Amino acid sequence: xxxxxxxxxxxxxxxANKNDELHNFIETLSHLLAGVQVNSSKVVSDLEEEFxxxxxxxxxxxxxxxxxxxxEQTRKSHxxxxxxxxxxxxxxxxxxxxxxxxxxxxxxxxxEFTKAAKQIKDRVTMAPAFRLTMKPKATDNxxxxxxxxxxxxxxxxxxxxxxxPNAPEIDVQDCLVMDNTVTVIWRMPVKDSxxxxxxxxxxxxxxxxxxxxxxxxxxxxVDNIKSTDYTLTGLKFDSKFMNFRVRACNKAAxxxxxxxxxxxxxxxxxxxxxxxxxxxxxxEESSVEWDPQGGKGLDSKVKGKxxxxxxxxxxxxxxxxxxxxxxxxxRDRFTGESYTVLGETSIDSGQHYWxxxxxxxxxxxxxxxxYKNLGKFDQLGxxxxxxxxxxxxxxxxxxxAKHNNxxxxxxxxxxxxxxxxxxxxxxxxxxxxxxxKQLFHSFKTKFTxxxxxxxxxxxxxxxxxxxxxxxxxxxxxxxxxNGLTGSNSSLNSMAQ
Numbered sequence: 396x397x398x399x400x401x402x403x404x405x406x407x408x409x410x411a412n413k414n415d416e417l418h419n420f421i422e423t424l425s426h427l428l429a430g431v432q433v434n435s436s437k438v439v440s441d442l443e444e445e446f447x448x449x450x451x452x453x454x455x456x457x458x459x460x461x462x463x464x465x466x467e468q469t470r471k472s473h474x475x476x477x478x479x480x481x482x483x484x485x486x487x488x489x490x491x492x493x494x495x496x497x498x499x500x501x502x503x504x505x506x507e508f509t510k511a512a513k514q515i516k517d518r519v520t521m522a523p524a525f526r527l528t529m530k531p532k533a534t535d536n537x538x539x540x541x542x543x544x545x546x547x548x549x550x551x552x553x554x555x556x557x558x559x560p561n562a563p564e565i566d567v568q569d570c571l572v573m574d575n576t577v578t579v580i581w582r583m584p585v586k587d588s589x590x591x592x593x594x595x596x597x598x599x600x601x602x603x604x605x606x607x608x609x610x611x612x613x614x615x616x617v618d619n620i621k622s623t624d625y626t627l628t629g630l631k632f633d634s635k636f637m638n639f640r641v642r643a644c645n646k647a648a649x650x651x652x653x654x655x656x657x658x659x660x661x662x663x664x665x666x667x668x669x670x671x672x673x674x675x676x677x678x679e680e681s682s683v684e685w686d687p688q689g690g691k692g693l694d695s696k697v698k699g700k701x702x703x704x705x706x707x708x709x710x711x712x713x714x715x716x717x718x719x720x721x722x723x724x725x726r727d728r729f730t731g732e733s734y735t736v737l738g739e740t741s742i743d744s745g746q747h748y749w750x751x752x753x754x755x756x757x758x759x760x761x762x763x764x765x766y767k768n769l770g771k772f773d774q775l776g777x778x779x780x781x782x783x784x785x786x787x788x789x790x791x792x793x794x795x796a797k798h799n800n801x802x803x804x805x806x807x808x809x810x811x812x813x814x815x816x817x818x819x820x821x822x823x824x825x826x827x828x829x830x831x832k833q834l835f836h837s838f839k840t841k842f843t844x845x846x847x848x849x850x851x852x853x854x855x856x857x858x859x860x861x862x863x864x865x866x867x868x869x870x871x872x873x874x875x876x877n878g879l880t881g882s883n884s885s886l887n888s889m890a891q
Contacts, residue, residue: 419607426608464540471533478532485523492518560590560643560650563623567656570639574866577660578626581641581653589645593620596641596652597627599634599660606638606655614640631862632662663747664861665740665848671728672736676852683736684754684856731772738848741767744819748869749848750829750860752812757855758789761797762813764824765849775851776802782838783849784813784826796826796836807835812860816869817846825873832868 396404492515499511519525563581571578579595598612612634617625640655669678677686729735742764751762761775763783775783776797785802786809787793794809795802812829825837850857 416604419605422608423605460540460542464537467537467540471535474532481523482527485527488522489524492522557648558589558645559648560587560645561585562651563593563641563643563653565639565641565653565656567658570656570658572658572660573864575630575632575662575862575864576626576628577630577637577639577658578624579639579641580624582623583643587643587645590643591645592618592643593623593625594618594642594644594649595620595625595639597637597639599636600638600657601635602657603636604657606640606657610638630660632660632864633664633862635659635661662862662864663740663742663749665738665749666861667850667859668737668739668847671739673729673734675734676736678736681859681861682856683850683852683859685734685852685854729771729773733772733774733851734853735769735773735775735849735851737765737767737769737850741845741847742817742819743845746816746818746820746865748814748816748863748865750812750814750863751850752858752860753786753852754856754858757786757852757857759785759787759851759853760855760857761785761849761851762815762826762857763797763849764815764817764846766844767847768844769849775849776800780844781849782824782840783851784836785851789854796838798838803836805835807833810835814866814869815848816865816873818873819846823873825869827869832866832872834872 495511495518496515499508499515502508502511561584563583565579565581569580577597579597581593583590595617596614597617598610598614600607600610600612602610617627636657637660638655638657640652642652643650666680667678667683672678672683673689675686675689677684677689728737753760761783763775763781765775765778765782766780769778769780773781775781776785777800779799782798783796784805785793785795785797794805794807796805797803807828810828810830814827814829814832816823816825816827818824819842822841823837823839825834827834
């Protein structure tokens with residue numbers, strides 16, 4: 396290409412990328428502008444609610460204290476009124492007795508005078524005026540119910556907006572993506588002893604760089620994190636990247652989000668290719684099951700001949716492979732006893748890993764890789780373009796590595812879940828116990844074409860797990876692994 400055209404093409408690419416960034420930035424600004432309006436209305440509403448609550452508390456307190464004053468007024472009034480009534484009655488009785496005594500002084504008859512004097516003396520002894528306490532039971536003082544709200548007024552005058560925590564800062568260099576877990580680490584720009592907890596949000600994305608407002612995935616939330624780090628486990632990495640952001644919260648308010656960061660989460664994702672499968676296999680995205688009725692009705696005569704003279708399901712090792720072609724458009728990629736299905740995504744470079752689990756009663760299955768030009772009658776491990784491990788639980792149990800129609804018996808227990816590691820560039824296909832990450836076989840070869848994951852299943856089923864990184868334990872083993880011993884090497888060298 397002409398140098399000037401190349402330079403112009405680079406400029407066009409740069410401009411296109413910059414335009415994309417600007418579009419995303421404009422969307423972010425528009426989103427923030429709308430958020431300012433919405434959030435402002437919300438905080439005003441919250442403020443009014445808080446003041447209404449404060450007014451309500453003050454009003455309730457005022458009513459309660461007023462009621463206390465009225466109760467004290469009633470008590471004192473009642474006691475003083477009773478004393479007043481008693482004193483008034485006593486005064487009336489004393490005045491009457493005084494008047495009677497004064498009249499007695501005028502009595503001339505000695506006997507009558509003596510009688511009146513004795514009567515007066517007895518009445519004086521019993522007079523209420525001499526039995527009353529001449530001390531008020533209550534005072535008119537009400538100052539004990541006075542209030543001093545100077546401190547409260549000072550507090551009210553000191554009302555301010557709550558101190559909002561600063562936005563945390565995510566330390567991208569310290570974040571770790573490994574073994575389908577992501578550890579996010581952050582710090583506060585200024586030490587804040589009032590922080591109660593953190594909120595972490597994350598989402599999957601296929602866009603590199605800054606998080607986008609309009610993204611196909613929504614934010615997932617992890618709340619109430621007490622430390623400045625968090626590890627998400629058991630993730631399926633079915634997107635190229637993940638966005639992360641975090642905010643700090645005190646007892647009353649949540650701070651702003653940190654600047655979002657984007658971490659790479661690439662892994663090998665694929666599904667079973669139903670268009671490639673044998674008719675007797677029922678295929679879904681991540682599972683495949685043997686279905687003996689799968690081809691019924693298409694060529695029943697041929698199937699009848701295959702099964703003539705014996706009942707039950709044909710074995711994967713015996714019986715005729717003659718089969719009439721299925722109608723156009725049917726799943727006739729593999730026929731005969733090649734009970735095979737391929738993965739829908741090919742591998743042409745890099746290191747990849749996936750796991751497979753068999754149903755407990757699966758009688759026979761194979762797991763491996765193959766070139767895409769695999770013949771419709773070819774069986775995994777019986778050609779020089781296929782590599783696999785084969786498990787047989789029918790009649791007699793066997794576990795073997797197969798390639799180019801040769802088998803190497805594997806002297807280990809069949810793992811419940813098998814991990815498959817394919818290093819396309821290094822020319823290596825390895826099989827592991829997915830739980831313990833123990834290596835039990837490796838093929839060494841030079842792949843001359845892209846390969847696809849390949850599977851055979853008969854009388855049973857397989858489930859597939861993808862979106863997995865190459866486990867760190869596998870990477871460590873691969874660095875030290877230089878092929879298996881003797882007999883394995885004889886199998887490894889057969890790949891062309």
